[in-house]
Amino acid sequence: MAETKYTEEHEWIRVEGDVGTIGITQYAQEQLGDVVFVDVPAAGRTVAKGEACAVVESVKAASDIYAPASGEVVESNAALADTPGDVNAEPTGKGWFFKLKLADKGELDGLMDEAAYEAFVKSLG
Amino acid sequence: MTEPTAGPLKRTPLYDLHRELGARLVPFAGYEMPVQYPTGILVEHTHTRTACGLFDVSHMGQVRLTAKPGHSAAKAMETLVPGDIAGLQLGQQRYTQFTNDAGGILDDLMVTNAGDHLLVVINAACKDADLAHMQKHLSATCEVEPMFSRGLLALQGPQASAVLSRLVPQVASMKFMTGAYVEIDGARCYVTRSGYTGGDGYEISTPAEQTDAIARKLLSHPEVKPIGLGARDSLRLEAGLCLYGHDIDTTTTPVEAVLLWSVGKERRVQGGFPGAAVVQKQIAEGSTRKRVGLLPEGKAIAREGAEIVIDGKTVGIVTSGGFSPTMGRAIAMGYVERSQSANGTKVDLMVRGKPVPAEIVPMPFVKHAYYRG
Numbered sequence: 425m426a427e428t429k430y431t432e433e434h435e436w437i438r439v440e441g442d443v444g445t446i447g448i449t450q451y452a453q454e455q456l457g458d459v460v461f462v463d464v465p466a467a468g469r470t471v472a473k474g475e476a477c478a479v480v481e482s483v484k485a486a487s488d489i490y491a492p493a494s495g496e497v498v499e500s501n502a503a504l505a506d507t508p509g510d511v512n513a514e515p516t517g518k519g520w521f522f523k524l525k526l527a528d529k530g531e532l533d534g535l536m537d538e539a540a541y542e543a544f545v546k547s548l549g
Numbered sequence: 550m551t552e553p554t555a556g557p558l559k560r561t562p563l564y565d566l567h568r569e570l571g572a573r574l575v576p577f578a579g580y581e582m583p584v585q586y587p588t589g590i591l592v593e594h595t596h597t598r599t600a601c602g603l604f605d606v607s608h609m610g611q612v613r614l615t616a617k618p619g620h621s622a623a624k625a626m627e628t629l630v631p632g633d634i635a636g637l638q639l640g641q642q643r644y645t646q647f648t649n650d651a652g653g654i655l656d657d658l659m660v661t662n663a664g665d666h667l668l669v670v671i672n673a674a675c676k677d678a679d680l681a682h683m684q685k686h687l688s689a690t691c692e693v694e695p696m697f698s699r700g701l702l703a704l705q706g707p708q709a710s711a712v713l714s715r716l717v718p719q720v721a722s723m724k725f726m727t728g729a730y731v732e733i734d735g736a737r738c739y740v741t742r743s744g745y746t747g748g749d750g751y752e753i754s755t756p757a758e759q760t761d762a763i764a765r766k767l768l769s770h771p772e773v774k775p776i777g778l779g780a781r782d783s784l785r786l787e788a789g790l791c792l793y794g795h796d797i798d799t800t801t802t803p804v805e806a807v808l809l810w811s812v813g814k815e816r817r818v819q820g821g822f823p824g825a826a827v828v829q830k831q832i833a834e835g836s837t838r839k840r841v842g843l844l845p846e847g848k849a850i851a852r853e854g855a856e857i858v859i860d861g862k863t864v865g866i867v868t869s870g871g872f873s874p875t876m877g878r879a880i881a882m883g884y885v886e887r888s889q890s891a892n893g894t895k896v897d898l899m900v901r902g903k904p905v906p907a908e909i910v911p912m913p914f915v916k917h918a919y920y921r922g
Contacts, residue, residue, distance in 0.1 A: 460872040
């Protein structure tokens with residue numbers, strides 16, 4: 425059963441087994457505006473929790489994406505190279521960024537669940 | 550696009566309209582300005598290139614300059630700018646710069662000969678300093694009258710002429726960089742055929758209290774959509790036009806910025822503007838660096854501040870970079886050493902520590918579509 429957690433930087437991570445799929449939230453894509461380029465990490469790269477490991481470029485600006493947990497990148501979303509607008513259209517679906525083999529699932533305990541994240545977004549006004 | 554500001558943000562006459570239209574408002578040059586509307590920057594950009602966009606540029610400063618008896622406003626203005634102002638025919642408009650004693654650019658501006666006075670349009674972020682500069686140097690010879698509460702609307706795109714000529718038939722035959730006083734719904738407006746998108750279009754100076762009604766009237770035409778500052782920036786970058794504070798500033802001269810076309814031919818010889826000696830020396834000997842267009846390979850975007858490198862050696866810096874919706878790829882401009890500035894030169898742009906291969910290319914990136922009659 426998949427479980428989705430959220431960071432205060434507006435990333436989501438959907439965990440199935442010991443692999444987490446990572447992307448940005450609806451709120452984040454709205455704030456960014458039209459996404460025109462996504463730089464995703466290559467498979468095989470090891471990332472630490474909190475490390476800047478992807479970049480999403482909107483027309484306006486570049487934003488770092490931070491790893492919500494430590495682990496090894498097992499797959500990145502190659503389709504985003506041709507259709508970066510997927511991040512706007514389906515941020516939690518086709519617009520995913522990369523998949524991570526989690527080093528320590530315990531790291532996810534500090535992240536927000538959906539209800540907590542919704543309350544967090546609301547608090548931002 | 551956003552920047553920190555002190556004190557409360559100012560609002561243009563279209564603030565309520567922006568809110569109604571669902572704009573995302575951001576601080577810009579001390580104003581609360583629309584960076585985009587709900588459709589987003591890409592759609593706004595494309596709409597302006599294919600139909601017609603309405604921009605609120607009321608944050609820019611408008612100044613009227615009227616000669617005192619026995620003086621010439623154009624001659625007075627020429628003591629501050631390198632452009633040929635005295636040569637402007639009635640209704641003719643010109644792009645020029647305020648320079649400092651080192652030939653650096655204090656601001657870039659538009660000057661129009663409106664008959665018994667000049668109309669000057671300056672950048673929002675510089676307008677208080679520009680006004681003080683003009684008052685200091687021109688008050689002996691001219692009345693310097695700020696009109697900072699007036700509205701300024703830019704109607705841009707291939708349909709702009711069809712739309713505006715429904716309200717004011719005479720604008721259809723106006724040529725690029727000319728202006729005239731016209732009446733729109735009883736309001737006395739000054740219209741110029743100009744803009745900063747590289748496309749055809751107009752800028753309409755409106756009385757403050759009638760700006761909202763005129764904007765709504767223009768938006769009621771099916772071709773017209775409201776466009777924010779985000780698309781204004783991507784449009785001007787495609788057109789190869791400089792953004793003050795980024796591509797030009799007090800450390801760049803009109804020669805380095807490749808704006809020599811805007812320096813009057815006689816004025817190059819005769820000087821008489823601040824920093825003329827520096828500019829004349831650069832015209833004769835060449836400047837050490839110049840502004841160039843940059844076309845990155847691939848899709849990574851090199852933004853302002855990215856170093857320009859050849860064989861590991863830094864030769865320049867990117868001053869504007871972004872995504873070109875028209876071309877569907879990244880574009881940039883920046884300064885490089887003149888010895889490395891030839892079109893076709895291969896460079897690397899350093900983006901997040903990684904070299905992005907790019908080529909120096911001529912600008913504009915997207916062909917200008919000005920109406921020259």
